[in-house]
Amino acid sequence: MAFKIPQKSSVSIKDPESLFRDLRDRTVEGLLAQQADMLRNYLDHVDNRDIALELPTGSGKTLVGLLIAEWRRRTKRERCVLLCPTKQLVHQVVEQAKEKYGINALDFSGSKHQYPEADKTAFNNCESIGVATYSALFNTNPFFSDVHTLIFDDAHAAENYVSSFWSLEIRRYQDETTFDAIWQIIAPYTTENDQLRYDQGNDGSLDTSFVNKIPTPYLLKCRTALTVAIDNTSRDAESPEEYGYRWRMIRDHLHACHLYYTSNSILIRPLIAPTKSFAPFQNARQRIYMSATLGEGGDLERIFGRKKIERIPAPEGWDKQGIGRRFFVFPMRMWDEATSLSLAISWVTKFDRALVLTPSNRDADKVKEVIKELPATQSHTLFDAEQLEASKKSFTKAGSAIAVLANRYDGIDLIGDECRYLIIYGLPESTNLQERFIISRFGASVLFQVRIRTRITQAVGRCTRSSTDYALVVIIGDKVHQYFHMPEKRETLHPELQAEVNFGVEQSKVDNPSALGDNIDIFIAHGPEWKTADNHILETRDELTQLPIPSASPLGESVVHEVKFHDALWSGDFDTALSSAKDVLAKLAGGHDLKGYSALWNYLAGSAAYQANKMPAAQEHFSAAFSCASTLPWLKQLQNLISTQTQEAPIDIIYGERIERIEGVLERFGKSGSAKIEKYFQTIREGLSSPESKPFEEAQVKLGHLLGFESGNTERSGDPDPWWIFGRQGVVFEDYTATGDKPIVSKEKTLQAKAHPDTLAAEHPGVNFSVVLCSSSDKLHFAAEPHTGSVFYISVEEFKKFSEECMTTMRALWDSYQSPGIIEWREFAARKLVEARLGSDDILARLTSKNLSSLAGGGQK
Numbered sequence: 001m002a003f004k005i006p007q008k009s010s011v012s013i014k015d016p017e018s019l020f021r022d023l024r025d026r027t028v029e030g031l032l033a034q035q036a037d038m039l040r041n042y043l044d045h046v047d048n049r050d051i052a053l054e055l056p057t058g059s060g061k062t063l064v065g066l067l068i069a070e071w072r073r074r075t076k077r078e079r080c081v082l083l084c085p086t087k088q089l090v091h092q093v094v095e096q097a098k099e100k101y102g103i104n105a106l107d108f109s110g111s112k113h114q115y116p117e118a119d120k121t122a123f124n125n126c127e128s129i130g131v132a133t134y135s136a137l138f139n140t141n142p143f144f145s146d147v148h149t150l151i152f153d154d155a156h157a158a159e160n161y162v163s164s165f166w167s168l169e170i171r172r173y174q175d176e177t178t179f180d181a182i183w184q185i186i187a188p189y190t191t192e193n194d195q196l197r198y199d200q201g202n203d204g205s206l207d208t209s210f211v212n213k214i215p216t217p218y219l220l221k222c223r224t225a226l227t228v229a230i231d232n233t234s235r236d237a238e239s240p241e242e243y244g245y246r247w248r249m250i251r252d253h254l255h256a257c258h259l260y261y262t263s264n265s266i267l268i269r270p271l272i273a274p275t276k277s278f279a280p281f282q283n284a285r286q287r288i289y290m291s292a293t294l295g296e297g298g299d300l301e302r303i304f305g306r307k308k309i310e311r312i313p314a315p316e317g318w319d320k321q322g323i324g325r326r327f328f329v330f331p332m333r334m335w336d337e338a339t340s341l342s343l344a345i346s347w348v349t350k351f352d353r354a355l356v357l358t359p360s361n362r363d364a365d366k367v368k369e370v371i372k373e374l375p376a377t378q379s380h381t382l383f384d385a386e387q388l389e390a391s392k393k394s395f396t397k398a399g400s401a402i403a404v405l406a407n408r409y410d411g412i413d414l415i416g417d418e419c420r421y422l423i424i425y426g427l428p429e430s431t432n433l434q435e436r437f438i439i440s441r442f443g444a445s446v447l448f449q450v451r452i453r454t455r456i457t458q459a460v461g462r463c464t465r466s467s468t469d470y471a472l473v474v475i476i477g478d479k480v481h482q483y484f485h486m487p488e489k490r491e492t493l494h495p496e497l498q499a500e501v502n503f504g505v506e507q508s509k510v511d512n513p514s515a516l517g518d519n520i521d522i523f524i525a526h527g528p529e530w531k532t533a534d535n536h537i538l539e540t541r542d543e544l545t546q547l548p549i550p551s552a553s554p555l556g557e558s559v560v561h562e563v564k565f566h567d568a569l570w571s572g573d574f575d576t577a578l579s580s581a582k583d584v585l586a587k588l589a590g591g592h593d594l595k596g597y598s599a600l601w602n603y604l605a606g607s608a609a610y611q612a613n614k615m616p617a618a619q620e621h622f623s624a625a626f627s628c629a630s631t632l633p634w635l636k637q638l639q640n641l642i643s644t645q646t647q648e649a650p651i652d653i654i655y656g657e658r659i660e661r662i663e664g665v666l667e668r669f670g671k672s673g674s675a676k677i678e679k680y681f682q683t684i685r686e687g688l689s690s691p692e693s694k695p696f697e698e699a700q701v702k703l704g705h706l707l708g709f710e711s712g713n714t715e716r717s718g719d720p721d722p723w724w725i726f727g728r729q730g731v732v733f734e735d736y737t738a739t740g741d742k743p744i745v746s747k748e749k750t751l752q753a754k755a756h757p758d759t760l761a762a763e764h765p766g767v768n769f770s771v772v773l774c775s776s777s778d779k780l781h782f783a784a785e786p787h788t789g790s791v792f793y794i795s796v797e798e799f800k801k802f803s804e805e806c807m808t809t810m811r812a813l814w815d816s817y818q819s820p821g822i823i824e825w826r827e828f829a830a831r832k833l834v835e836a837r838l839g840s841d842d843i844l845a846r847l848t849s850k851n852l853s854s855l856a857g858g859g860q861k
Helices: 016-021 033-045 061-076 087-099 117-124 159-166 176-189 192-199 216-221 223-235 241-256 299-304 337-350 361-373 385-390 433-440 445-460 478-484 495-507 513-525 528-543 552-570 574-588 595-611 615-628 633-648 656-669 675-688 693-706 747-754 756-761 782-787 796-816 823-835 840-847
Strands: 050-054 080-084 130-133 149-152 168-171 212-214 258-261 265-269 286-291 310-312 325-329 353-358 381-383 401-406 421-425 470-476 710-712 723-726 729-736 768-775 779-781 792-795 856-858
Touching (some): 016 033, 016 061, 033 050, 033 310, 050 061, 061 080, 061 286, 080 087, 087 130, 159 241, 176 192, 176 223, 176 258, 176 265, 216 258, 223 241, 241 265, 241 552, 258 433, 265 433, 299 445, 325 495, 325 513, 337 361, 337 421, 337 470, 353 361, 445 478, 445 552, 445 595, 470 513, 513 528, 552 574, 552 595, 574 595, 615 796, 615 823, 656 675, 656 796, 656 823, 675 796, 693 796, 729 756, 747 756, 747 768, 756 768, 768 840, 779 782, 792 796
Parallel strands (some): 050 310, 080 130, 080 149, 325 470, 353 401, 381 401, 421 470, 729 768, 768 792, 779 856
Antiparallel strands (some): 168 265, 258 265, 710 723
């Protein structure tokens, strides 16, 4: 048997485009123009950690992702995996990769325990790329734990796939025992109306849009009891498997989570997924997010918990052109919802197959009931999401079939004759309790406008997957019908989609159902009459533009601070969390229709302040939240709770004069944003890092002002360096920041420092000055040893560390500061200075903790 000698590849790996041309087993002739453009643009971002690629639905983004993965595998010896929302899409992508593109992609759908050993070895040895579902990565023990490149297909739709890893949901109808156990723990912190809803939970009489949450201070009170209850449940052999691994992800981070509840469901999760804490995601060299609609306003960053994702926009021309053709019909233009739904279902007989998308299982059940009741559809086979999960073939081969899918606006592509009839029943406004809460209770739907638009755009494109594809799209449901009939909503859609909707709105104003049926027949025939209509849509499209969603700009600017807030909160750094929340509020201040979202962030800021034991700041932010969202009674209860604790807190009056000076400094920074205070901090940092004496001394003076001291410096030769005065105590510095070869503190420098108190005595009578030599040297010349006296020493590095601690505290004070003269803030400031050990005596003790005489000797004797 002969040895196997590796053969050099004859495939070009210069770039992904060249690679494609050398893939001889492919059946597609060449790249589409937009695919080639995107691959060339990608090369400018090849080393970026987070990038997003936008290619419209049906324009071939899957091939782009596969080529990038295959190219990185070959050129960089990387393990690359392309992630899809569903198993069905995994199968579809793998099939396309092998049969159409000549790329040997491996299918990693299903349980990792069932992955073939040969496939696992090939992937780990960088011999083939992998294709898997999102859940294959976001797993407590994923096979893909050490991947170099992660490519997320349909990234716009990933929120639930990503966040579910850190979410525990208990449904009453699935596990009433656990639900009731948790309810009994949280019940004391709910309202009487909520209790009534719970009591009526099984009789179906509830308001199905209701959702509420346990305020964070109360969640903290019952955290221990919740932990014990859910620990017991997760260990129960009969409990759902997801209880165990999902609970483990959030168990020790309940302080960073929110508990939402309805009468039949409880959800515990963080606001934004803490992906930074998940090594298989965080450690990847590159993360690529592919989407047909990246959107604006930072939505993609919120979904994946990233501060910044670089975007590669759709190639030139796609800002106007779309994929395929839709004929929109709006029966509710003339009839009520029930009549319109029956009418829409009756049109199924004009097609072999139909797809119905709904926002919830409840809506899906309504549709199924109508299908069963209509004689014309009695013989149609019904399909649900689970049946289509493994493969869509059973559906696409059926002669008379209707697929009814709940909350699945992505993850299924029906091409050409596979399905040409789509019914959208209901607005995909929210897909989990957190979204429902933010929209319904805080009135912050503006946050989800981009997400809702994306879901709608994706939904209406499920059956138009190529430039020559076409499908009928019927819109049913009050909210979704009104969405398309509001000009300000339509103007934020892609121009071609706008033109299609505008045409459908006009054509749907008819006197009887038969007229709509006739129009549908013309569309199905695709003859000369439809050709005229199609030309009209194209002409209209060219006259339209897509407008940005209002407030997208401030939302986009705030997202970096939102993610920073959640990262800090997750790790228990409440000071940084509060500071970041203030930065968010500063960015939201100028936004249109952001009052509700600002209320939410005031609540989050208040919760962070509460956990940091900053009661005045918590009270202030809870009050601000209540003023924006006065319909939330528990926000008022929080005010009362915090107010009581504030009155009982000890009042420190020692620092009154110093705090007034701090107020004056903070007042000059203003509250419109954090730019001024951060610039001040940066000047201090740069000065203390400078080898030059002047910037170093100026930084010390600025730091003294920031701390509320009298602070100054003199320019006369031989005079003292910067000095700080607090009451009858003072510090005078002698700075020696020379960076030459092994600098040594000389006798001359020591004597100069020792004389400073006498020099300052005339100008500052009654002040007892301590002398501190701040030096980059840790050697004392032997000739200086007899003259050190009461001179103290601090290294430059230790002083820089001290200054950072000071700035952290001062930033926290600025975060909570609103205006001069507020007693509660002054009390809070005094407590904060005590907690941070920045009282005047504490600072003096730190600066004088080491005698200059303790330095090691140096120099020639």
